[in-house]
Amino acid sequence: MFIDRARIFVQSGKGGDGMSSFRHEKFVPKGGPNGGDGGQGGNVILVADRNVNTLVDFRYRRLFKAKPGGKGQGSNKFGRDADDLLIPVPVGTVVRDEESNTLLADLSHDGQQAIVAKGGRGGRGNYHFRTSANRAPTFAERGEPGEERWLRLELKVLADVGLLGYPSVGKSSILRKVSAAEPEVAAYHFTTLNPILGVVDLPDQRSFVMADIPGLIDGAAEGVGLGHDFLRHIERTKILIHVLDVSGSEGRDPIEDYEKINGELAKYSEKLSRKQQVIAANKIDLLSDDTNLKRLQQYMDERGRDVFPICAMSGEGLPELMEYVWKLLETYVEEPDETDEEVIYKPEEKPDFEIHRDDDGAFVITGPRIERLVAMTNFDDDMSLRRFQRIWRYMELDKMLQKEGIQEGDTVRIYSMEFEYRK
Ligand SMILES: Nc1nc2c(ncn2[C@@H]2O[C@H](COP(=O)(O)OP(=O)(O)OP(=O)(O)O)[C@@H](O)[C@H]2O)c(=O)[nH]1
Ligand SMILES: [Mg+2]
Structure with missing residues (x-):
């Protein structure tokens, strides 16, 4: 895994x-x-x-x-x-x-x-x-x-290519055929539950990384079926292979599937919806005639998308598809990503201190500044103690404690220190 x-x-x-x-x-x-x-x-x-x-x-x-x-x-x-x-x-x-x-x-x-x-x-x-x-x-x-x-x-997942599509359209079958990865393949939906990476080797020592992700379903952009997790995985791929079941074996219509999945992508992120897609028309071995495939090809022609008829089971059409994907990768130009360089780290901003009561009635003062002050003060030393008291007055801790109803002799706790309150 x-x-x-x-x-x-x-x-x-x-x-x-x-x-x-x-x-x-x-x-x-x-x-x-x-x-x-x-x-x-x-x-x-x-x-x-x-x-x-x-x-x-x-x-x-x-x-x-x-x-x-x-x-x-x-x-x-x-x-x-x-x-x-x-x-x-x-x-x-x-x-x-x-x-x-x-x-x-x-x-x-x-x-x-x-x-x-x-x-x-x-x-x-x-x-x-x-x-x-x-x-x-x-x-x-x-x-x-x-x-x-x-x-x-x-x-x-940092893969070059992502496999995209509804459950059971044959995404894992493709990855199995073209790489040494062995994702499970089965006739039920959501066979793949976690993203799996495979290295696709081509002649002349060329290779790229391909990610098989769990099937997307309607509502993925809203997080249905862990959609967010899966969409996140393909966000950084360079190219998507959109796998469609062209046989209609499960009563699917490939054009409808294509439109719905792209609708989800667009809802999730604009960047993802602009990503280049290659269409893999899978399960051609199950076609009785080529009407469905022709219709799909014409539809994609009009939208400038290339269609590769394949059979993931036998491997037919896959070498051509992989070579084509390689060509696209070679000419791929990275979109500048504004968030890439940024390392977001800000030290916490919290109020100076907060006061609450412990179960035993003690007044507990918390806050990064006061806790740091206590940690950095050597209370065995008179002068350190006096300096602490000065800062204590400056932070107006007395006033706050009195507002909370503190009495002479009550216990005050800060960080690792505990003392009796005196006016
Ligand atoms: N006849 C035929 N069956 C195929 C072909 N490709 C995949 N299948 C079958 O379709 C079913 C689903 O294949 P998977 O590869 O598991 O599909 P998937 O897209 O990874 O599915 P999920 O992981 O559930 O999203 C399996 O029973 C495969 O044997 C194909 O080219 N021809
Ligand atoms: Mg799968």
Whole structure:
């Protein structure tokens, strides 16, 4: 089976803690602060790599954690920046944040990168906190925590050619005949449930990739019968082989089928409906006369489409069809895609903080800014604590807590810290 979805967990590195230290020099009684900054935590970055073909490896490895930045040292030595963690993914991988379902990246070119978890900033050493009023600050910042999230990866099938058509018209039979792929073929609808890729080999070492997708039905553009999933798979193919059952073996009318499927394509995406189509008139072995085929040929003539009468069972007509498709591929010119280059990644925008009550009555303050502040403060140090209190006042947390009805002695929780409320 062709696996094209995966879930992974990514976590960037925490920033290194800043250092608090002072110069010790002979004959200099009071050396100035010289604690260096912590290093940058490692980013987690997805990289499109054309040597990776499937998402199958992510079945066995799901957790990806980048390293933390090094701690700052005395003598203004900076901590080491951690290396980024690079995760190779197939070209064509679409990345979403699982929780919010927002699109983070669409990696469509070899080498294209997307940062999916930003490494934490290194904490500043005490050297940074000198002021004219305080020449000997003892506090330093801790490193900023990293980010973590679950991602959904989805691989759009990158085939050159897509097989399109109603169920049971013979799409899988064609792929079986022209490639080494072995999709199931049977006389009932929806035999194929997942897209399958096959490599079509032609003489002189020419080859292309063809995708067999499950049959489309009416309403596919609205998502009926997993239509969206399947249409998405053929969105990036260069050429479509539209397979029609010309024998009318199931009471189908090929012209009606053709129009309906194109109606679905047009409803789904304009780009998809403009894609070049070659018509494969299948099951000619079942024709008692050629009226149906003639009618189809005339209809397609008027619309400038080429018709290839074939029998997927015996293989009749397939070499000609494949050669023709090859010619079209050779002259194919890629439509510029505006969204291709763009890597969409925005750090989350959230309100400064939110307050809610836990079951035990404690007031819990959440929010990226306040949580970062707590994580980066060293509460064992007096000056750090005072700085925290200043920022706390600045954010008007007191006011908000009082509005929520906080009383002297109530418990307040932020991130990993818990304290008793005092006015
Ligand atoms: N007589 C005849 N039967 C064919 C031909 N091509 C396919 N069939 C039969 O038609 C039925 C459906 O063929 P599939 O290849 O499974 O059709 P499909 O389009 O892949 O169908 P789904 O996967 O259900 O969408 C099978 O019973 C095939 O044997 C043909 O050229 N002649
Ligand atoms: Mg099939």
